[in-house]
Amino acid sequence: MITLYHGSNVRITNIDLKQCNPYKDFGQAFYLTTEKKQAMDVADARVDIYGGSPVINIYQFDEQSLNEGALSYKSFDGYTEEWADFVYQHRDEMIVPPYMHPYDVVYGPIANDRVGLQIRNYRLGNIDKKEFLRRLKYMKGITFQYAFCTESAIEKLQPYECK
Numbered sequence: 001m002i003t004l005y006h007g008s009n010v011r012i013t014n015i016d017l018k019q020c021n022p023y024k025d026f027g028q029a030f031y032l033t034t035e036k037k038q039a040m041d042v043a044d045a046r047v048d049i050y051g052g053s054p055v056i057n058i059y060q061f062d063e064q065s066l067n068e069g070a071l072s073y074k075s076f077d078g079y080t081e082e083w084a085d086f087v088y089q090h091r092d093e094m095i096v097p098p099y100m101h102p103y104d105v106v107y108g109p110i111a112n113d114r115v116g117l118q119i120r121n122y123r124l125g126n127i128d129k130k131e132f133l134r135r136l137k138y139m140k141g142i143t144f145q146y147a148f149c150t151e152s153a154i155e156k157l158q159p160y161e162c163k
Contacts, residue, residue, distance in 0.1 A: 003160065004032035004059045004146060007042030009052035015154050022098035025115075026106040027090040029147035030154060032059065038110075038143050058160040061146075065156050066105060074101065076108030078142070084133040087111050092119050104153040110143045111136045 006012065015030050022028035033039055036056065043054035066073045076083040089099045091111070112118070115136060122132040148154050 001060050001062050002034060004034060004061050004157070005036050005039030006030070006032045006057040006059070007039035007044075007046065008055050008057060009043065009046040009050050011055050012057045013159075015148075015157070017149075017151065017154065022100075023091055023093050024147070025087050025090060025111050025145070026108070026147035027100050027149060028098065029106070029149040030157075032061075032146045032148065032157075033144065034146075035143060038145075060158040060160050061156060071104035071150075071153055071156065072102060074103040074106045074108075076106075079109055079133060079137050081129060081133060083108055084129065084136055087115065087136060088119060088122065088132070091115050092123065094123065101149070104148070104150045106147040106149060108144060110138045110145050112138050 017028060017030065020028045020030060024031065039056050040054060043056060046052075047054050065071050074086075076086070086101070086106075086108075089095070090101075092099075093116075112135065118127070118132055118135045121127045121135075122129070127135065148157060
């Protein structure tokens with residue numbers, strides 16, 4: 001079992017994928033991290049935008065469901081061109097309806113906060129793929145995220161507590 005954190009400005013009692021933004025790094029999903037500090041940074045950002053107080057929603061997840069094939073799983077171990085292509089497909093708001101992959105869970109690095117600008121530059125041909133990849137790297141250093149993309153995946157999350 002691993003502990004996963006989700007930063008917010010509200011306590012989440014029911015995960016509703018329809019409430020999740022479809023134009024995120026790995027598509028419309030519920031995003032979590034193993035890093036409590038990363039979750040707190042997200043919670044603080046949510047408070048800055050929407051008000052309220054920072055909340056860290058904590059979940060337990062049995063990774064065996066990924067290894068046993070109970071869930072379809074895609075993993076990116078670092079910043080690669082494949083990862084950049086995947087992020088581009090999901091973040092480009094010019095793709096309507098939003099692109100959606102076939103995976104229940106996706107794991108990989110977080111893209112930098114200015115991804116929208118980089119998507120636009122890449123789409124317009126102002127930068128090549130190598131430069132696009134360089135600019136997508138998270139400014140605070142590599143940090144990984146889990147995206148739970150389907151109801152089947154959400155069902156595997158066990159709420160643990162909120163702080």
